[in-house]
Amino acid sequence: MKYLITIVAFMLMLLTIQACGNGEQSERSDASDTANGNELTDFELEHGFGPVTERLDIDEEIDMDKVAKGRNIYEMKCEMCHNMGSRMVGPPLGAITETRSPEFIMNFILNPSENVRKHPIGQALLREYMTEMPYQNVKEDEARAIVEYLRHYAETEL
Amino acid sequence: MSKSKKNKLRGLLLGAGFVAIAAFIFTGCPSQQGMMDRGDAAQKVYVAPGDHDEYYGFFSGGYSGQLSVWGLPSARFLKVIPVFSQDPETGYGYSEETKPLLQTSYGFIPWDDSHHPHISQTDGDADGRWIFINGNNTPRIARIDLQTFETKEILELPNTGGNHASSFVTSNTEYVIGATRFSIPYEMDLDVPIDSYSDEFRGALSFIEVDPESGRMEMDFQILVPPYNYDLGRAGKGQSSDWVFFTTYNTEEAHTMLEINASRNDKDYIAAVNWKRAAELVREGRGTTMDAYYYHNYYEGNQGIAINDVKDQVTVLTPEDGQDFIYFLPTPKSPHGVDIDPTGEYIVAGGKLATVIPVHSFSRMLEAIENRDFDGNVENIPILNYDTTIAGEVQDPGLGPLHTEFDSRGYAYTSVYISSEIVKWSLDTFEVVDRIDAYYSIGHLMITGGDTKNPDDLYLVGLTKTAKDRYLPTGPKQNHPAQLYDISGDRMELLLDFPTIGEPHYAQAIRADKISGNVAQIYEIEDNDHPYAIDRINQNRVERDGDVVRVYMGSTRSHFRPDNIEGIKVGDTVYFHLTNLEQEWDVVHGIAIKGANNSEILVAPGQTKTMKWEPKRTGIYPFYCTAFCSALHQEMQGYVRVSAADSDVELTWKTGTN
Numbered sequence: 001m002k003y004l005i006t007i008v009a010f011m012l013m014l015l016t017i018q019a020c021g022n023g024e025q026s027e028r029s030d031a032s033d034t035a036n037g038n039e040l041t042d043f044e045l046e047h048g049f050g051p052v053t054e055r056l057d058i059d060e061e062i063d064m065d066k067v068a069k070g071r072n073i074y075e076m077k078c079e080m081c082h083n084m085g086s087r088m089v090g091p092p093l094g095a096i097t098e099t100r101s102p103e104f105i106m107n108f109i110l111n112p113s114e115n116v117r118k119h120p121i122g123q124a125l126l127r128e129y130m131t132e133m134p135y136q137n138v139k140e141d142e143a144r145a146i147v148e149y150l151r152h153y154a155e156t157e158l
Numbered sequence: 159m160s161k162s163k164k165n166k167l168r169g170l171l172l173g174a175g176f177v178a179i180a181a182f183i184f185t186g187c188p189s190q191q192g193m194m195d196r197g198d199a200a201q202k203v204y205v206a207p208g209d210h211d212e213y214y215g216f217f218s219g220g221y222s223g224q225l226s227v228w229g230l231p232s233a234r235f236l237k238v239i240p241v242f243s244q245d246p247e248t249g250y251g252y253s254e255e256t257k258p259l260l261q262t263s264y265g266f267i268p269w270d271d272s273h274h275p276h277i278s279q280t281d282g283d284a285d286g287r288w289i290f291i292n293g294n295n296t297p298r299i300a301r302i303d304l305q306t307f308e309t310k311e312i313l314e315l316p317n318t319g320g321n322h323a324s325s326f327v328t329s330n331t332e333y334v335i336g337a338t339r340f341s342i343p344y345e346m347d348l349d350v351p352i353d354s355y356s357d358e359f360r361g362a363l364s365f366i367e368v369d370p371e372s373g374r375m376e377m378d379f380q381i382l383v384p385p386y387n388y389d390l391g392r393a394g395k396g397q398s399s400d401w402v403f404f405t406t407y408n409t410e411e412a413h414t415m416l417e418i419n420a421s422r423n424d425k426d427y428i429a430a431v432n433w434k435r436a437a438e439l440v441r442e443g444r445g446t447t448m449d450a451y452y453y454h455n456y457y458e459g460n461q462g463i464a465i466n467d468v469k470d471q472v473t474v475l476t477p478e479d480g481q482d483f484i485y486f487l488p489t490p491k492s493p494h495g496v497d498i499d500p501t502g503e504y505i506v507a508g509g510k511l512a513t514v515i516p517v518h519s520f521s522r523m524l525e526a527i528e529n530r531d532f533d534g535n536v537e538n539i540p541i542l543n544y545d546t547t548i549a550g551e552v553q554d555p556g557l558g559p560l561h562t563e564f565d566s567r568g569y570a571y572t573s574v575y576i577s578s579e580i581v582k583w584s585l586d587t588f589e590v591v592d593r594i595d596a597y598y599s600i601g602h603l604m605i606t607g608g609d610t611k612n613p614d615d616l617y618l619v620g621l622t623k624t625a626k627d628r629y630l631p632t633g634p635k636q637n638h639p640a641q642l643y644d645i646s647g648d649r650m651e652l653l654l655d656f657p658t659i660g661e662p663h664y665a666q667a668i669r670a671d672k673i674s675g676n677v678a679q680i681y682e683i684e685d686n687d688h689p690y691a692i693d694r695i696n697q698n699r700v701e702r703d704g705d706v707v708r709v710y711m712g713s714t715r716s717h718f719r720p721d722n723i724e725g726i727k728v729g730d731t732v733y734f735h736l737t738n739l740e741q742e743w744d745v746v747h748g749i750a751i752k753g754a755n756n757s758e759i760l761v762a763p764g765q766t767k768t769m770k771w772e773p774k775r776t777g778i779y780p781f782y783c784t785a786f787c788s789a790l791h792q793e794m795q796g797y798v799r800v801s802a803a804d805s806d807v808e809l810t811w812k813t814g815t816n
């Protein structure tokens with residue numbers, strides 16, 4: 001009989017401990033990122049993520065005022081990481097206007113972190129260069145001017 | 159196992175089982191029982207990871223000389239802002255830019271004792287533009303810019319000993335005040351016997367004007383007062399905002415064993431100063447100009463090297479009969495704090511040896527002045543009658559009341575040092591309504607949003623002097639504690655107890671949104687006006703001028719340019735002017751070089767900082783980035799070759815081609 005009481009008492013004790021165990025499940029947010037390029041629109045695929053969401057109307061002829069402005073900003077905010085003809089912290093940019101659209105380049109300048117995370121080109125670049133390109137506090141019109149400078153470079157220096 | 163042992167075991171298990179059941183039935187889950195009380199407190203201070211606190215708290219560093227910044231209510235430690243002491247972590251006081259900030263008329267001083275931070279105000283409310291803090295030992299006031307959380311200016315106070323009653327601002331930051339805690343001869347550098355105290359020594363109350371746009375301070379005038387100890391101060395609010403108040407003790411004019419000799423009088427004074435009237439008198443030319451020697455250190459542009467503006471004169475106003483700008487309010491007994499309620503009507507003193515908390519009425523004070531109801535004067539300062547200005551005395555406040563702050567519902571909260579508690583009392587009845595323990599020996603306290611005309615009613619922080627057993631022991635000296643209380647209800651409730659940095663005397667807390675939206679994330683390269691900055695990497699270079707060598711260096715993750723330098727000689731003075739060309743928030747580079755008798759320097763994005771190096775031996779000196787800035791941070795390094803003084807190694811520098 002005493003054994004029985006002991007056992008019952010013991011089970012009750014276990015029960016109380018059980019009941020007091022934490023019932024709450026810690027919430028886990030499913031941080032599913034859009035890592036696969038499938039969810040990109042056609043525009044994004046070609047021109048990247050960022051504030052530029054439509055094709056720009058860009059004149060064939062180079063605007064030399066923009067080139068001068070773009071060059072100034074490029075030297076100030078880009079040249080420490082990019083060479084024109086060879087790899088440095090980032091990829092060479094001398095011929096970038098021949099492989100990427102102006103909109104892509106601008107979006108990359110204006111919104112690098114989203115592009116290296118979500119865009120297949122950016123993801124591949126990050127894997128290769130292992131440094132994330134920073135947003136360099138460049139305004140949209142300045143990014144446009146940089147594109148002009150890079151176009152001019154490609155036309156005259158290559 | 160013997161039978162009796164088995165029985166004992168069974169008995170024990172049985173007993174344990176019953177106790178568990180009984181406990182469960184009567185009290186619920188044991189672990190959650192404790193959490194009902196504490197969980198409530200925990201919830202109130204819980205700020206989820208990634209979320210931000212509701213308040214910035216600025217705690218003085220006391221003998222660390224600095225100012226620490228905390229998030230409240232979580233008590234997250236945010237940063238230390240170096241102010242009066244060198245800080246090897248950031249290079250403050252070691253870099254060429256910041257060394258001039260610590261220059262004084264006594265030479266370079268790497269330390270001070272910082273006591274009372276005070277946030278700039280507009281219309282009686284904290285505006286979050288700047289925070290001022292006093293240096294007590296070698297009297298100074300510093301201004302910290304709350305866009306960058308950096309010390310931008312330090313002003314020395316002339317002819318002052320121990321600037322303790324500082325750095326409180328008036329309602330629109332017209333003035334920051336300072337005062338002499340230790341009276342000294344006012345005349346500059348006067349060499350007299352110490353026992354000439356009453357004849358030769360004087361107190362000085364300082365009024366420092368603040369430029370409303372730039373925040374730049376200027377010593378406007380000092381008021382010459384009797385040789386007492388001027389201990390604490392506060393500016394009036396609302397109706398009293400043209401006034402500032404200082405406590406005095408040692409009206410006995412003792413100069414030795416003050417513990418006894420300065421505790422004889424039943425009453426000392428609160429000095430009430432109409433600063434507006436005093437400033438008018440100064441504008442009318444009623445002040446005199448006296449010799450002085452003091453430093454004013456600040457930056458001229460938004461970056462650059464701080465300059466030393468050395469001053470040799472100060473304007474002094476000596477009270478004359480009938481000038482009507484300063485009065486003494488008799489107050490028991492060696493008062494420490496003087497605090498003004500949000501309406502500006504009540505002037506509350508903390509008489510550390512008094513048995514009551516005396517509360518003066520501002521309107522009665524004005525009335526008494528109007529009626530010329532004086533009880534004599536000292537040195538042309540009229541003395542008011544205690545009975546006419548006093549509005550009430552709080553009875554039984556505990557032993558050693560020091561400082562008072564207020565909520566917006568008509569309650570005052572006074573810290574009481576000896577009995578180590580906080581008492582809450584009503585400004586209506588002057589009766590104590592609640593009290594709670596402080597751990598241990600509380601000094602100042604502060605209320606979030608407080609010392610303004612609109613304090614919040616949420617939290618109170620008590621700043622205590624000893625921790626003893628409150629935390630895990632860390633040696634014979636423990637760090638100073640702070641305690642966070644919930645004051646939103648009828649009863650005060652202790653929420654949190656945490657160790658701080660240095661010895662926080664006073665602290666202030668301001669709603670975070672008054673500051674956070676204005677905080678700079680980078681220094682913009684375009685606005686860098688530092689004389690040795692480069693604004694593009696292709697300007698990197700090394701220049702020699704005699705035996706001074708300047709390295710104009712740029713950094714980006716993960717390299718310096720230049721990173722190979724030759725042609726430095728023993729005996730040269732080398733300045734590394736490092737411009738961090740990053741424009742991304744919080745991407746910092748640092749530099750340190752082997753054998754430098756200096757600290758590293760840390761350079762924020764877009765900033766230029768200078769490390770001075772005087773190589774003493776020939777050889778190859780590696781330098782590297784001290785901040786883990788990127789995946790290739792370990793690659794961020796360079797070499798300097800140091801040759802003999804008479805060598806003819808040419809000065810060259812390069813980056814990038816092996």
Ligand SMILES: [Cu+2]
Binds near residue numbers: 747
């Ligand atoms: Cu680095």
